[in-house]
């Protein structure tokens with residue numbers, strides 16, 4: 001069963017002072033996420049990943065398109081009913097920015113529990129918090145309660161931001177580059193905690209990352225985003241082992257491996273902010289592009305069962 005359906009989603013930003021420019025951060029994006037699966041959204045900086053997270057969590061409103069959560073339409077307004085607001089949680093890249101610096105950890109955790117009427121009393125809520133801190137290996141739990149965000153390490157605080165979201169028992173978690181700021185050794189502890197918590201709660205996750213090896217490690221499905229469009233989508237093993245789109249191939253060829261020396265596929269240019277007027281978005285960087293790619297925009301096609309790609313060359 002699908003928990004989330006996204007249909008022709010667009011989010012445009014107008015920038016510039018005298019001359020106005022339109023950035024198509026999301027341009028006609030459609031996909032479904034099945035209940036209980038981890039859906040990775042992959043792409044380099046500026047391709048629209050965070051915008052997608054913000055629009056789905058209703059922090060930002062879409063320019064056009066529809067979003068259905070558990071078969072109910074949530075697009076059209078950023079207002080959500082009380083329970084849906086609890087069910088959709090988002091965690092961000094920088095934990096120091098996602099906590100109020102003036103609140104100690106106890107208050108940062110107890111307030112969302114109170115608002116969402118989880119636990120009958122504060123002493124019961126304290127027990128819930130202790131159980132979660134224990135699961136995250138943050139012990140003794142009491143020693144964290146009266147500390148402030150700046151008194152914790154990035155890894156500790158990110159684990160607490162994950163707990164804060166998961167204590168509300170969400171059915172859909174959006175994790176936006178949740179380990180990108182952390183040291184490699186600390187990343188595993190946060191990822192494993194996330195996998196442990198979502199497994200026991202059967203939470204569906206949208207895992208936003210620029211790291212293809214991490215996407216493959218955690219996710220069931222991958223959607224590769226390029227300049228606001230999905231260029232490839234499918235089961236993670238298919239996308240990583242048999243990438244079809246040149247952009248996915250470029251990403252994979254630049255993923256470091258300690259086991260093999262890879263021939264890197266060189267993109268021609270850096271990514272621009274703006275889409276070309278006609279043709280494929282990737283045309284100026286693509287090592288394989290030809291005239292058709294310059295003139296005609298490729299559509300997303302299902303080339304193998306469940307494996308979608310938008311490229312004229314495959």
Ligand SMILES: Nc1ncnc2c1ncn2[C@@H]1O[C@H](COP(=O)(O)OP(=O)(O)O)[C@@H](O)[C@H]1O
Pocket residue numbers: 013014015023024025043044045046047048049050051052273
């Ligand atoms: N509030 C905003 N106003 C104007 N442009 C924005 C805004 N938010 C994002 N953008 C632009 O939209 C594009 C996608 O940004 P973002 O979703 O943050 O990308 P990512 O998370 O993949 O790095 C970028 O070109 C960015 O500059």
Ligand SMILES: [Mg+2]
Pocket residue numbers: 049050051177
């Ligand atoms: Mg981002």
